[in-house]
Amino acid sequence: MVEESLNYNNVFHALADETRRDILLQLNSGEKTITEIAKKYSMSFAAIAKHLNVLEAAALIFKRKQGRLQVISPNPQTVADITEYLKQYEVMWDKRFNNLENILKEN
Amino acid sequence: MVEESLNYNNVFHALADETRRDILLQLNSGEKTITEIAKKYSMSFAAIAKHLNVLEAAALIFKRKQGRLQVISPNPQTVADITEYLKQYEVMWDKRFNNLENILKEN
DNA sequence: ATTATATTCAACCACATGGTTGAAGAATCA
DNA sequence: TGATTCTTCAACCATGTGGTTGAATATAAT
Numbered sequence: 001m002v003e004e005s006l007n008y009n010n011v012f013h014a015l016a017d018e019t020r021r022d023i024l025l026q027l028n029s030g031e032k033t034i035t036e037i038a039k040k041y042s043m044s045f046a047a048i049a050k051h052l053n054v055l056e057a058a059a060l061i062f063k064r065k066q067g068r069l070q071v072i073s074p075n076p077q078t079v080a081d082i083t084e085y086l087k088q089y090e091v092m093w094d095k096r097f098n099n100l101e102n103i104l105k106e107n
Numbered sequence: 108m109v110e111e112s113l114n115y116n117n118v119f120h121a122l123a124d125e126t127r128r129d130i131l132l133q134l135n136s137g138e139k140t141i142t143e144i145a146k147k148y149s150m151s152f153a154a155i156a157k158h159l160n161v162l163e164a165a166a167l168i169f170k171r172k173q174g175r176l177q178v179i180s181p182n183p184q185t186v187a188d189i190t191e192y193l194k195q196y197e198v199m200w201d202k203r204f205n206n207l208e209n210i211l212k213e214n
Numbered sequence: 215a216t217t218a219t220a221t222t223c224a225a226c227c228a229c230a231t232g233g234t235t236g237a238a239g240a241a242t243c244a
Numbered sequence: 245t246g247a248t249t250c251t252t253c254a255a256c257c258a259t260g261t262g263g264t265t266g267a268a269t270a271t272a273a274t
């Protein structure tokens with residue numbers, strides 16, 4: 001099995017949706033089937049199934065077929081990877097230059 | 108000045124684009140004008156200006172008008188906030204249940 | 215075998231996104 | 245003033261996104 005490297009576009013895009021972030025949080029309490037997940041939202045079953053496809057493409061969840069059920073579980077590694085990735089964006093920028101008030105105070 | 112709370116949809120959407128992530132990285136080395144930023148990409152000036160609007164809407168950058176120039180600087184606070192926000196998604200999920208091999212080994 | 219349940223798939227729709235070009239504004243330079 | 249530079253804005257276009265409905269498929273229950 002080849003270890004695919006993360007597609008950051010996919011991951012950030014998947015996270016840029018309230019419903020998908022909410023689904024991910026639900027999975028904190030354990031595995032759920034698609035039907036169980038879909039019950040909590042007012043949108044159609046097919047819409048939730050699509051959201052799960054987006055989350056799967058982003059490697060944020062796993063799907064495991066069990067009989068006619070699809071069991072969905074979170075992939076904590078991807079969130080960890082994204083957090084690690086974001087470190088390169090934590091720039092050491094002197095905040096004074098972003099703050100007009102301080103610049104004025106100093107002059 | 109009212110402190111707006113972060114719009115996570117906007118932030119993740121802004122990060123879900125290679126060009127925008129690259130622009131953000133460029134800003135690690137300091138402030139830049141729109142023209143300076145745009146010079147490094149093959150797309151049109153207007154396209155880069157749009158990307159900067161998306162980054163500004165996400166509070167990932169600041170814009171400061173200086174004469175006819177727009178000076179762009181990074182907003183490190185937003186990246187910090189997003190990293191903090193992601194902590195709630197770092198679920199303590201027993202990885203054995205995500206790993207079929209281990210389940211088989213144990214049986 | 216029939217029926218019910220869980221999921222997938224395809225077609226469709228309204229709207230957003232990422233790009234383009236060209237014109238219009240402002241600030242600076244000669 | 246006139247020309248140049250930096251930026252903004254509007255219109256346009258192709259494609260993607262988030263949602264819908266309905267049909268098809270596969271498994272499970274009666």
